[in-house]
Amino acid sequence: xxxxxxxxxxxxxxxxxxxxxxxxxxxxxxxxxxxxxxxxxxxxxxxxxxxxxxxxxxxxxxxxxxxxxxxxxxxxxxxxxxxxxxxxxxxxxxxxxxxxxxxxxxxxxxxxxx
Amino acid sequence: xxxxxxxxxxxxxxxxxxxxxxxxxxxxxxxxxxxxxxxxxxxxxxxxxxxxxxxxxxxxxxxxxxxxxxxxxxxxxxxxxxxxxxxxxxxxxxxxxxxxxxxxxxxxxxxx
Numbered sequence: 001x002x003x004x005x006x007x008x009x010x011x012x013x014x015x016x017x018x019x020x021x022x023x024x025x026x027x028x029x030x031x032x033x034x035x036x037x038x039x040x041x042x043x044x045x046x047x048x049x050x051x052x053x054x055x056x057x058x059x060x061x062x063x064x065x066x067x068x069x070x071x072x073x074x075x076x077x078x079x080x081x082x083x084x085x086x087x088x089x090x091x092x093x094x095x096x097x098x099x100x101x102x103x104x105x106x107x108x109x110x111x112x113x114x
Numbered sequence: 115x116x117x118x119x120x121x122x123x124x125x126x127x128x129x130x131x132x133x134x135x136x137x138x139x140x141x142x143x144x145x146x147x148x149x150x151x152x153x154x155x156x157x158x159x160x161x162x163x164x165x166x167x168x169x170x171x172x173x174x175x176x177x178x179x180x181x182x183x184x185x186x187x188x189x190x191x192x193x194x195x196x197x198x199x200x201x202x203x204x205x206x207x208x209x210x211x212x213x214x215x216x217x218x219x220x221x222x223x224x225x226x
Contacts, residue, residue: 006159013188031210031212033213039196040219041218041219042118042203042205042216042217042218042219043158043203044216045212045213045214045215048213054180055212055214056211056213059213068195079195091157092159093158093214095212102148102160102163103160103214105150105157105158105159106157106159107156107157108157
């Protein structure tokens with residue numbers, strides 16, 4: 001079966017541009033998470049969905065970051081007016097239920113802001 | 115808030131050596147604990163987990179025991195292989211939350 005799929009794998013953008021990162025979770029997984037991983041660091045939580053409901057967005061660093069999961073499956077993380085400090089790997093993970101199930105990660109999108 | 119502290123890397127070992135990577139945590143409540151591994155060029159993979167005190171997680175020869183009294187979850191393997199070279203992340207999920215809180219990762223380099 002397919003794992004978590006993220007696209008694009010690499011994204012280069014100029015400072016000030018908007019970007020959109022896509023995540024296809026494992027089919028049937030209820031929970032979806034976005035994490036940001038800076039170089040040499042551990043992933044840091046951004047936001048969490050249960051089906052289409054965004055239940056926790058406490059980790060989003062600014063109002064330039066926006067995530068959605070309108071049909072409870074595919075999710076998009078959008079970053080507006082990108083800044084150099086947004087350069088990082090963005091990881092998506094999904095899990096089967098909302099109660100403490102292991103999270104399965106995609107390979108990530110490496111975002112570079114020039 | 116909740117946090118995870120891992121030993122600094124890189125850890126450099128010869129093949130068949132014994133491995134320990136230290137991990138301690140700070141959390142209220144009763145978190146579940148995890149070790150994830152990231153091989154070069156790949157995404158994070160769950161290696162093992164433990165959900166309550168004194169549980170031992172194990173997989174692929176790796177083990178870790180949830181020690182509540184020392185708030186630790188150290189990763190061990192009796193005999194490492196070159197193919198174990200990767201970055202290892204300790205993480206927790208606290209009770210009532212879903213988000214993973216990660217340590218900074220420890221790079222393991224195993225030479226033949």
